Structures are given as C-alpha cells and as structure tokens.
Amino acid sequence: MIKQKADARETVDIVEDSDTVDLAIIIEHHQRGLEGFREEVSRISASNAELVFTGSILLIAFAFAFLGVQDLNPITGAAEEMSNAMANPSLTNDVLRLNWLYLNRGVTSVVGDQWPVLKTSRLRQLLMLSHGDECWENSSFDAPSRLSRCPPRLLKFAEGAHQAVASIKASLNALEPAPDDLSSYSGTPTSQPSSSTTLDWAMDAHFETMRILDSVYSRILSVLRCAATEYPTDKEIQLDFEEAAILSWPALLPSAFLASLERSDRNCLHGHSLVILAHFYLVNTLVDTWYMRGSFEIEILRVNALIDSLNDSQLSTFMLWPNEVMKLPLTCIS
Template sequence: MSVNDQTLRGARKRSRATHTKSRQGCYMCKSRRVKCDEAKPVCGACALRSEACGYPTYTTRQARTERHHGPAGMPALDGQRPSAFLHGSSPRALDFNLPSPSVPTAEVNSGSMNMVDLRLLSHFMIRTSKHMSLSLYRQQVWETAIPRLTTDHEFLMHLLLALAGLDDFPLVSQPAGGTITSDNLNATSLHYSQHMQIVVGHHQCGLQGFRDQLSTLSNANCNQVFAGSMLLVAFAFASLRVRNWSDSHMSISTSTSTTAPLPKLRLDWIYLIRGLSTVVEQCWPSLTMGPFREILQYPGATEDWKMYPDTMFTTVAAPAGCSPRIARFCRGAFEAISRLRCLQDATPSPMDADSPLNSGLDQPSSAFRDGLELLESMYMRILYVVQFSRDETNTGAAVALAIQADMENAAVMGWPQALSESFLASLGSPDVIPNASLVVLAHLYLSLALFEATWFLNGAFDEEIMKIDALFKASGDETFIALMQWPVTVLND
C-alpha cells in the first residue's frame, strides 16, 4: 500500500461529521427566535433584559460539539460563558499592587488630555498599533479602525492609552553581576509607580465607560464595544509581563525573609478576556459588515489535523530558520499530550482520592478532560501549521515570523476564551493549589510562549510556567514534577 493510500485511509478514519448550528440555546431565546450565547446560568440576552433563563439538558456528545465550534471563521469558543461580562461586578480592573505614590503623579481626567497622555497616544500610533498583530490586515485595523473610534468615544481613548502605557514601560533588567543598589532600586520603583498610576487610571476610566456601553449592547454600538473588548484583551495579556517584572524587582525592597516566598500565580487576566466572545456572537452579522471584519476572520482555526494519521505529527521537523523554541516544541508536543492522556487513562474512577489526577480537585475527571481536549486542539493546530509550512520564498528570520503569523491565524491565542467553567474552578483561584489542571494550564501557557515576535506575549508566560514548576517542586509531587520537565525544557534548553 502506498503512503498516499495510508494517508487517505487515516483521513477517512479520523474525520467526523459535525455541525456548527447550536441547538442548545435557552428556552427564552428559542421562543424569541434570537441567537443565544449559551452563557450559564444566565445567557447574555436574558441578562440584558432581566428575564428568567433556563436550558434544556443535552448529551455529552452534543456538549462537546457545541464547545469546540463557534461562528464560521472565528476561533473555537466555549459555549459556556462566564458571568464576567454580564450583570454587576465585571469586567474588573486588573490589580497591579501599586505602592502609594511618594510624589504627585499626573492625574487622569475625563474630557481632557495632558502632555503625558499625548505622549502615550503618539507611542500607540507610532509603535504599539504596528505590533499588535503579525497579520498585515489585522494590523491595519489597529492602526486605523480603532484609533478612529477613539476620537468619538472617550472610554476607548482611555483603554488605548492604558495599552500604550504597558508597551511604553521600559522593563529594567537586573544589572550584570546580580547586584541592585538602593539608589537604582529607589529610582526604578519611583519611575514604575508614577508610570503605572497613570496606566491604571486610564484602565479604570476606560472600564467604567465600557461597562456603560456593554449594558446597552446592540447593533448600534457593537463596533465600539468590540473595539473596547479588543483593547481589554490586549491589556490583559500585556499586563502579565509588567506585573511579573514588578513582582521580581519591587519585592526586593520590601522583603525581609531569607527564604524565597512561593510564587504568586495570576489568573485574573483570563477572566477579563473571556467576555469578548459574547460580544462577537450577539452582534456577529453587524460586526462582519463593519470596520472589524478583517480581524474576525481566522481561516486557520480548524480541526483539519484530524483528517491525518497521528504518525504525521509524532515528530514534526521544523523548517530551516525556524525559532529554536518552536523547533523544540515540535519535537516533543505530541509526546507531551500522550503523557497527559496516560495520566487521565491511569485513573479508572474519579472517586480514587489517591490518584494524582484527583489531587486538589472536586470534579477532576471533567475538569481535566475539558482542559486536555482544548490543549490537544491548540498543540495540534501548531504542529499542523509547522508540518505544512514549507514556503521556500521565506528565508532566515522571515521563516519564524511566517510560522508565528500562521499560528495566530489558527487562533492559538484564543484558548483563554475556550476554557470550561469546570476547568477554571478546578484551578482554585485565588488559592491556587498544585493539581492536574495546573499542569494543563502550564502546557497551554507554552503555546503562548512560542509567540516570541509578539510584544504583549513575549516573556510573560515564561515566568508563569516557571512559577507553576516552582509550585510543584515545593509540593514534592513527583508525578507533576516529571510532567513539567518538558515545557521547562522547551523554554530553557
């Protein structure tokens, strides 16, 4: 039998018939004949109208199908929306743990801009907007469509300036030799505090305006709400690199202990991100006809890898010129998924309290399974992209950029929106404890750490992976320590 015949047989065996039409909307949306965003326990439409919301029961197969298929051309999104972007308390401002300023800082005022704000606006137009995407078409949206809306909507201007402030903040490295003098530390701390007070002020002002617009979401204001969502998502990603820098540098001035404290994991950024999909689904037709249609198309966000036999992805050879980190990832990603699958298969009963899979989890089987399915989809999309990226027109550094652009086009960055509620609950935020779901989260973080050419991702998730590794080493759980060796090796080898 030829290789082509084997490939075709594998494709026929692995392909599955699926549908993208959701049949799991709430009763009220069905009666009104409108699209339901399927948020649990109250969908977005019912929340906005203050109506009772109830759902029919559905099968496991239906739930799995709905969870992994969003609107055509969009990244795979989870059908269960958190309450984050509905009534009341959310979206919430991210906490930067800023010290009280020792000297007055520039105030953030509504309806006016000072020289600091003008500098941040200039920075966004000259640099930030040109580095928000590896796709030329999406980059043009950041350069033109979003700034144009900010001239008419003050809350968007605040969110834009907050994002520019994170990009403009110089992350000061530790001096050679590992010594930080008190003068350097005090100067850095003062500069950080003053700058971030302005950034957080814009972030909070923008959030308040965003909440007001979201409460009246319709086709009339969906473009500005979507623009605000995009700015919030970018801010959430970019906040990690600044907050991690703050944790590692500012703690030096306040620490009196001779032993290093356990690392602090940050999960609040995930919750801030997870409302974007609700806006998209509720106003999908209007958005696709508006100025953001280019940013909504992700033709690579498919499960086409399922058409091919596993043997094509067990070890994927990265093309010459590819990033060494991506090359290491491709050599071991399939095996890493297999090891995590073995951890799941080795636990026959969810009631087995002694199993490492169940450590620290109330509902380990469903949470771990949901996270692992999402992780497999993201990893296989990356492997699929690299396997078929043989464009001989690109050479040198252009190869690495092209692969990362294809990864972006495959919506690899979109996994925070697709996390299930059970998986998020299993992480135990804010009291994160070592468990199997945390291993999966570290592996998901690795998919973002591969975007070395994207400023708001570069370096931030390296720190988070190392924090998780430190947590497991402190717990002494050999099973989890072993599972963390591969992502750490991909980062540091």
C-alpha cells in the same frame, strides 16, 4: 512649535532620568477607561457593537501586557525578573494569576451576542480567518525536514508535543482521586450531586480540557510542518500562528476546569490542573509579540513552584519539557 518641541524634550529628559514607571497612574487611567467601557457593555446593541468589540480586544492586550508588569516598578524589571527566575526558580512568586484569562474569555460573549453585526462590520477581518480548524487538521505531514528550519524553541516543541499530551492523558486515566478530594470542588452543579457524580463531572472537565490542548498543539504542529515555503522565516511562522488562532484557547476552556484552578486545597487532581495550565501557557511562549514577551515564561515558573510544593514526583516530571522548551531562543540562530 518651538514650545511643543521644548515640552517634548523635557518629557523625554524626565523619563530618561527616572528608573521607575508609576503603575498607580497607569492603573488609574485604565480604571477610568473601564468605567466608560462598562457603560457601553451594559447597553450593547448593533449601534455600539464595534465600539464594545474594540474595547474588548484592547482589554485582552492590556491583560497580556499587565502580566509582565503588575509585580514590577522598574522599567527594566521584567527582563531582570525573567533572568533571575530562570537562574533561581525559588525566587519566583508562586501566586497563581488568572485575571488575564477571564478577561480573554469575556470577548467571546461580545462576539456571540453581536455576531450578525460584527461579521459584516469594519472589524470583520479580525474575525474571519481564511484557514479554519479544518485546514490545519487536514494538512499534510509529508515535509518534516522543514522543521529543521524552525527556531530552536519551536523545534523542541514539535519534538515533544504529542508525547507530552499523551503522558498527561495517561496519568489522568490512571488517576483515582478520593471522593473527599472533591468535596469542596467549586463550580459544581447547584443540585447536590453524589460524590461519584461530582468526581465524574470533574474528571470529564479535565479530559475535555486535554482534548482542547491536543487540538491546539496539533494546530501548531501543522503550521510548523506545513509552512508555505521550504525555508520559512520567523515572521512567516508567526503570521501562520496568528491565522491559526492558537491564542484562542482561553475562550475554549470548560468553566469546571477553571474552577479547579481556583481551589485552595492541594490534591492530585488540582496538581494535574496546574500541569495542564502550564502546557497551555507554553503555547503563548511560542508567539513573539511584544506585549507577551517573557510573561508566560515567568507564569510557567510560578506554576512550577506550586507543583513543587505538592511533592509529587510525577507532576514535577511533567514540567521538565515545558521548562526545557521555554528556555530556548524563539528566533533562528544565524
């Protein structure tokens, strides 16, 4: 016991004396875990469905958390980057990072393949939400005064969410991309479509994505307006967000929309893809979870830098509201 305490004290001293986190060690450990996980996924069945599902959930948490550290080494780097990026957006790395998004989408395949097993397993509480979409869609909007009890960030979101969605929809309706803009559109059907067919297919994907964004925003607004108590606490709101599954949006996005984000060419439709992605990222900034704290604020600034490079004043205008929302506190000011 004395030896264990001495070892523990030595470990703490080493950590306290170090200003850095060795990401190489973290990644190596993570890769070893992935090797075993891949083996289980390749032979997924009723016997290991719980194990694979648990591993998928952990991968999602890691993907969220890694957004905040993958470019950093210092322990305090995340907070410093957030502060510096807010003060001077030009310092933000404008490389779009989508790896976390694809990891999130992978868990739906596991659940879909093994749903009969998982819905009756020990993990069923993670899958069975007592308040589904119908609950939030049919919620009453008769108590707007409750919004005044929300933290500043949530209140600002509630004030501008519907208008933000409506503005982007209107812009898409007015958009007439040249067929050449879509000539290299990745993820198009394997058959050789005409330019007009490709254009319609791409636009349909964006309108479907906007429908999903509108649905997620409406769910958030229902939670904020229909709190269980007249004076909801920050914790109660966060629990309702969890129950409403507002973080499930990555699994809902059309593959064609994701393909548009991967494009390297710069055109108006790609710019709208970035704007829409930033508005989805804003959802994640409303959730006060330790492994996401600050990460998506920085990701919105990355998207903002990419949009600025397009020199499109309308697209830049669309980013004003998300930037205003994320700069406000997420907890009530006492």
